[in-house]
Amino acid sequence: MPDIHVSAAVISDDAGRVLVVRKHGTVRFMQPGGKPEAGETAAQTLIRELHEELGVLLEESALEPLGRFVSAAANEPGHRVVAEAFATSIDPDAVTVQAELAELRWITRDDVADLPLAPLSLDHLLPIAWVRTSPAGR
Template sequence: MKKNLTISAVCLINNQGEILLVRKRGTTKFMQPGGKPEFGESPLQTVIREIHEELGIEFSPEELKFNGEWIGPAANEDETSIHASLFTAHFNGTLEPLAELEELLWIAPVEAMKREDLAPLLREYVLPELIARSQP
């Protein structure tokens, strides 16, 4: 039987137009920072808490722009689909992986599309949207 997960994720973009990808410990796919809500949390509250736990960044609600929702296959869990609330924020600075994160990667969206180790949400929705928005 298929499981459904609700998550909130953020598209962090730096001054060079690169997106931050993260890989959780014990997994092979890169994805955006974010995670599952705690009881009673809104998608915005979830993403603010998760960014703080995973990257040590404190965003105010005004700094995050809601970017829509996506439903599709989960990256690291078979027979699971995700319902993602997506946000975008700007960050320029040095980050260290915290909590369950093992690896961080700043990469241009066009370069990221060449990788084989991306979560479906990134490959099918987030990166194509970013690339389309960056075209003149």
């Protein structure tokens, strides 16, 4: 199964919500991020992608590494995604849909059942987000 390497962000706000995005021509929501360009580190990739997709510019020091996660790719059948994930917080008013994004949503745990989510988000990244955004996890 071919691998697609990406950097992904688990972005939360002060209300404990987590940001998910949907790209044009797709139905599943996922964490923002994307594929590296030549010579980029995982953090550099994420900083560039968040700027292109959401209009926010972060410093590398604002990203907390969460690890590497592997899952079935949401939009490329027969592929798997290998994601270097990072956590950060952003003011919801600072983000806007740009580039290849069609939509963004700030979600809570209660929204998961009614939202089509990428396997990486559902199986790995959102469970981490819920622990981090719970009152005990803060």
